[in-house]
Amino acid sequence: MLDWKSCVLESVDSSPSPSTTTRTDSAKNTPSPAMHPPETTAPRKFAPDASLVLVGIRGCGKRSLGFVAATALKRRFITEDHYFKEITGVTRQEYLKTHGSQEFQRRDIEVLKLMLDNHRTGCVVECGLGSLTRPVQDHLRRIVKTNPVVHLVRDIDRIQQLLGLDDQSVRLLREGDPLHRTCSNFEFYNVEDRTRIISDDGSPDPRSAAYSFKLQEVKEDLTRFVRFVTGVDVNHSSYDSPFVLLETPPELRSFTHAIFVRSSDLIADNVNLLELESGGDAIELCVDRWGPEMPNVISKQVSVLRRNARTPIILSVDTSSLTAAKGRDLSATYFDILEHALRLAVEYLVVNLGENRSQLAQIIRARGKTKIIGQHIFEASSRVKWEDDGCVSLYNEAEKLGCQLVRLLRVGTSREENASVLEFANKIRSLPGDHPPLIAYNIGRLGRTSQVFNSILTSVTHPAITRETENERDPQITSRDAVQALVQSYVLDPLKFCILGASVAYSLSPAMHNAAIQHCGLGHVYRIPDSPSLAVLDELRRDPNFGGSSVVQPWRVELYHKLAAKSRHAEAIGAINTIMPLRGTADGTMYPLQEQASRRNQAGPVLGWYGENTDWVGIMTCITRHLSPRNAISAKTTGLIIGAGGMARSAIYAMLRLGCRKIFIYNRTQSRAEEVARHFNSWAAGQVDSEEVVRVLRSLQDDWPDDASPPSLIASCVPADPDGDQPPANFEMPMQWLGSPTGGVVLELAYKPLDTPLLKQMRRIRSDNGRPWVLSDGLENVIEQGIAQFELMTGRKAPRRLMTLEVLRNYEGDSGRFDEKTIQARLDGICS
Structure with a gap:
């Protein structure tokens, strides 16, 4: 093993020049923030294929996170160890042993610089x-001008625990690591994954529906x-729909809110983080203190x-609360704080328009993909009123400065x-041409009415935040308060939602959607029609308060042909699971x-229907959650679909969106499988x-095709209630199709019963051969597609944990309802 300790001692001892030596706080041993070099204010604009460089001390996660980044960007992953051997012909450990630490360090530096120069794209x-x-x-200070260089940061105590370091080594790391800020232009804090479901022997339990791989959360982050x-x-984005929240930024949507959180509240542990998943379309982190330890603190807070x-x-x-x-x-x-925020690649950065314009211009030039919000707060003593030309002039100055x-x-x-600010906002909106979106309202208790009617990114508070002292300028209404006020003032209307399908009596959608509707403050109602049939559509079309409907079998394909408009995803799939009214x-x-x-x-009057499909979103989410690094999707990845209905179409599309290009389909009626294959092959051609x-598999007795790897993505789309020529619900996999040496993911999309014959079979197989097959039952997809559907139909951020909890509490299987322990385990597994 490489004598890492001796090398890092020599590296750290010999590295700093007098100009970059840092002062450390004796208590925290963290750097002074006053060490940003001029290079970090250079524009963060790179060629689309510019290589991403990762730096950081050992134990920060460069190797594992580098693999994640390469997979996400579909790029080659170049490691220093591999490149060193490629250049010198021996490993770094062998070179150190043969040539000694001084020569090793010289050669290591030489090879590392060569590696950076030869892999710039x-x-x-x-x-x-x-x-x-x-x-x-x-x-690296030269490379940051053309490439993103990311400093990976991790809790130093955790690194010491993982590597078994002594206090002297940790002290040197504390002193050396902050130097990475002087030669990088981005920073990512590697936050530990939360605890997963644990079995009796203390290890993560792969038999649990809540099981997920280590690094899953940080992988997504x-x-x-x-x-x-x-x-x-x-x-x-991968959605391309104005109805999807991920597709349209909050400043382009109506009545969006930003949950206001102070950094001091997070430090004081006054925020229940899990509850922040809903109640806002963004999070505003207000930095209200600064000191030597705060760069790491803010980095971690942003990641959390x-x-x-x-x-x-x-x-x-x-x-007002800062000290220099x-x-x-x-x-x-x-x-310094603004520059650090740009390093963290926050989506939005607020700058005070009263600060030095030249320095503000430098920040704006260096923003990268971050959007700049130019802000000015008129004090109560200000002589400038909303109706004055001075407000319009200030808006124009912010636009000229380059604020988004x-x-x-x-x-x-x-x-x-409150009436004056609305008139001012209307004046700005009436300006000819395109201009930056305006956020304008009065703050404090007397300004609450204007806060309700401000259309975009109004700052709101949240029940999860308990402050020890109230600041009268902090928001005092929640998103739910604002939405309820909009409903009560008739700006928003209570609407009717439902589910259409042949067998919907046991649907979990009403419980899930009604809980979310109430949580968000909307006045809607979601129900199951008394006589579910396609004739209900005519009744709904005559109702101006109709808001949308879930669609299940057997009408996913049939209703597809009755649409006035559809998303490109519904068009690609050839089936829908959601319709919404088109008004005029x-x-x-x-x-x-x-x-x-x-x-x-x-x-409003319903003039037609818009069709969308969220089944593929749910399936894609489940696959992504459970896919191990060993089974990362590549050119060799093979998928297998059982069934040929609307859900099977969604599963194929989800796999295609994830990058899988070899998908096999089996259906008892071969002609239907061939029809689905023709549809997607025709679509894929363009x-x-x-x-x-x-490709179609013709018989369960056939061997797996020789020209394709065994499947590592399997989706069983056999419906819970078979219709027509669909396969029976007791489907099991042919053993000759389960040859993947690395296992994979098996999605069972039926949930009545929850423990299907396929899942029972796969548990037996996993137990017998030890291959890491990860199983996802039908409830998980029901929840994920429902969350996407709620956001699609209402435009509000879904309360994931609440909707998941309602599904788990209301599901009743052959053995009755889940007990509280099982509910909590599943809830943590799906929503962690």
């Missing part, structure tokens, strides 16, 4: 111990981070908030000012789709780099 590059040396750090940093999927809320992060600074860092004035400290959004706030002194003006002119999306939760993505 199309790669994810892991830097090893050499990044602690001055020559490599100088080299880092995937979103690197895609944002590199620009992948920032301007073109992203993981729990799964929404964009807005970062703002409360300068040692050796820095308050203005310099303020810009403008936020103008005023400390409310009278209720009459009194003269019968239908609104465009973007406006339809903004008018959700408002009644969409993906393959003409035959789906």
Whole structure:
């Protein structure tokens, strides 16, 4: 094993130059924030294929997270160990043993610089111990001008525990690691995954429906981070629908809210993080203190908030509560915080328009993909009123400065000012041409009315936040308060939702959707029709308060042909599971789709139907959650679909979206399987780099085809209630089709009964041969597609844990209902 301790001692001892030596806090041993070099203010604009470079101390997770990043970006992963052997012909350990530590360090630095220079595009590059040396750090300072260089940070106590380090080594790491901030332009805090379901022997239990792989949460966190940093999927998501929340940023939707959280509240543990998953379309983290330890603290807080809320992060600074860092004035400290925020790649950064314009311009040039919100707060003593030209001038100045959004706030002194701010907002909206979205309202108790009617990213509080002292300028209404007020003032209307299908008596959708509706403050009702049939559609079309419907078999395909408009996903699948009304003006002119999306939760004449499919979203989510790194989707990955109905179509599409290009389908009636295969092969010819993505398996007795790997993605789409020529519900897999040496994921989409013959069979097989097959039962997909469907139909962020809890509490199988222990285990597994 490489003598890491001796090498890191020499590297750290020899690396800092006098100009980069850091002062450390004796209690925390963390760096002063006053060490940002000029390079980090360079524009974070890179070529689309610019390689991503990872730096950080040992134990921070470079190797495992590098693999995650490479998979997410579909790039080569270059590790220092592998490249060193490629260049020198021996391993790093062998070279050290043969040549000694001084020569090893010289050669290691030389090879590392060569590795960086020779892989500037199309790669994810892991830097090893050499990044602690001055020559490599100088080299990285040149690379940050053209490439994203990410500093990976992790709790140092956790690193000490993992590596078994002594206190001296930890001290050197504490002193050396902050130097990575001087030679990188981004930062990602590696937050530990939460505890999974544990078996009697103390290990994660793969038999549990709540089982998931280690690093699953951080894998999702880092995937979103690197895609944002590199620009992948920032301007073109995998959804392309104005109705999908992930597709349309909150500033382009109606009545969106940002949960306001102070960094001091997080430090004081005054926030129940799990509850932040709903109640806002973004999280605003307000930094209200700063000091030597705060860069790491804020980095961790941003990562923790992203993981729990799964929404964009807005970062703002409360300068009234800040004290200047040692050796820095308050203005310099303020810009240190802004620069650190850009390193964290927050989605939005609030800048005070009253600060130095030249420095603000530097921040805006260095923003990368972060959107800048130019803000000004008019104090109660200000002579500038909402109706004055000064407000319009300030808005125009923010636009000229390059802000993507403008936020103008005023400390409310009278209720009459609430009408004035609405008039000002209308004046800005009436300006000709395209301009930055405006956030404008009065703050404080007297401004609550204007807060309700502000259309985008109103700051709100949340029941999960318990502050020891109230700040009168902090938001005092919740998102639920605001939505209820909009309903009570007739801006939003109570609507009717339902489920259509042949067998919906036991549907879990009403419990799930009604709980979410009540939680969000909407006045809607979701029900099962008294006589479910397609004739109900005519009745719904005459009802201006109809809001939308879930669609289950056997009408997923039939209703597809009755639509006035559909998403490209529904078109690709050829089946739907959701219809929504398309409304229009009194003269019968239908609104465009973007406006339809903004008018959700408002009644009106129904002129036609819009069709969408969230089944594929649920299936894709379940596959992604349970797919191990060994089974990461590649050119060799094979999928298998059982069944040929609407759900089977969704499963094929989900696998295609994930990058699988070899999918086999088996159905008892071969002609239906052939029809589905023709549909997707025709679609794929114009969409993906393959003409035959789906092939038909003719018999359960056939061997697995020789020209394809055994499947590692299996989806059984046999319905709970067979219809027509669908296969029987007691399907089991032919053993000759289960040859994957690395196991894989098996999705069972039926949930009546929950423990199907297929799942029982796969548990036996897993027990007999030890292959790591991960099983996902039908309830998991019901929940995931339902969450996506709720957000689609209402435009509100779904309360995941609540909807999951309602499904688990209301599900009744052959053995009755789940007990509380089982409910909690499943809840943690699905929502953690």
